[in-house]
Amino acid sequence: MRFIFNPCSGRNRNSRLLPMVRDFISARGLDADVAATEGPGHATELAREAVAGGCRRVIAVGGDGTMNEVAQALVNSPSTLALVPCGSGNGLARHLGLPAAPAAALELAGDPDALAVPIDTGSVNGRPFFNAMGLGLDAEVSRRFNNLTRRGLPAYLRTALDAFFRRRRERCTVTADGVAREFDVLLIAVANSDQYGNGAFVAPGARADDGLLDLVAVEPVGVPGALLLGIRLFLGSFDRSRRVHRIQGGHFTIERSSAGIVHTDGEIHETGAVLDVFVRKASLSVVVSRPSRRSQRGRSPGTDSSGLPFALNL
Secondary structure, eight states, rough: OEEEEEETTTTTOOHHHHHHHHHHHHHHHHHHHHEEEEEETTTHHHHHHHHTTTTTTEEEEHHHHHHHHHHTTTSSSSSSEEEOSSSBBHHHHTTTOOSSSHHHHHHHHHHHTTTTEEEEEEETTTTESSEEEEEEEHHHHHHHTTSSSSSSSHHHHHHHHHHHHHHOEEEEEEEEEEEEEEESSSHHHHHHHHSSBBTSSSSSEEEESSSSEEEEEEEOOHHHHHHHOOOOOOOHHHSSTTTTTOOOOOEEEEEESOOOEEEETTTEEESSSSSEEEEEEEEEEEEEOOOOOOHHHHHHHHHOTTTBBBGGGG
């Protein structure tokens, strides 16, 4: 195993988590090492080295950006991804039902007998994403949020509100399964999971193992409409608004009026006016929690009708 630790992710900053990881490896007698990232892209490099060196599991200790960089190197490889979520949103980790507490997350990630399942991954203009990508307000909020020194849900909401008041609409054409539809949008998100993170369900009921992506286009709204959409986002009814259009598919072409930015799992990139988005089915192996009796009794977003974590109902 290789643990890839991002010292700049969320609660990893000035924390005791790195010594905790090292102590965990030593106490469990694991055949593992831990490597700290030194800058953007380094996690991908470290993960590629791990795959080439025969590591059967690579553990990302960080946020969504770290997860994205590590997972890039593991797509269609024999290595399995495990997550110790330490970021602000932790969207994919929450969707998978992984433990939020570092100690519990380490126990699962480092368990040689932990359950691993295949999930889908996405790509936009050649850039991989694993939880969600987006444009418009979606990308602008990510751009602003990445420049903050203090993270977390309150900071995200303040950033989103400020970006909303400086919003602009875009005219986009979305083509799916040969059918083109035009939208005036505030944002477009393409989700592999059901949420951005922090329980904000942009695509309620979406699954990362169904061979499909969920495109969510949001029409321009005023302040009252934005407040209602914000409430719906956390109540799991976002796509029931008449201002929200949702399309499922394996391949989307999004055409906008000019080049601009997109985000992939919260990381910002400059792209052209035409975006080619597609799913890669069952292309990444990920460690997930086994179902508990408690999870079987109730149902929540991210579970199927049996109440089991989605990935266990393959």
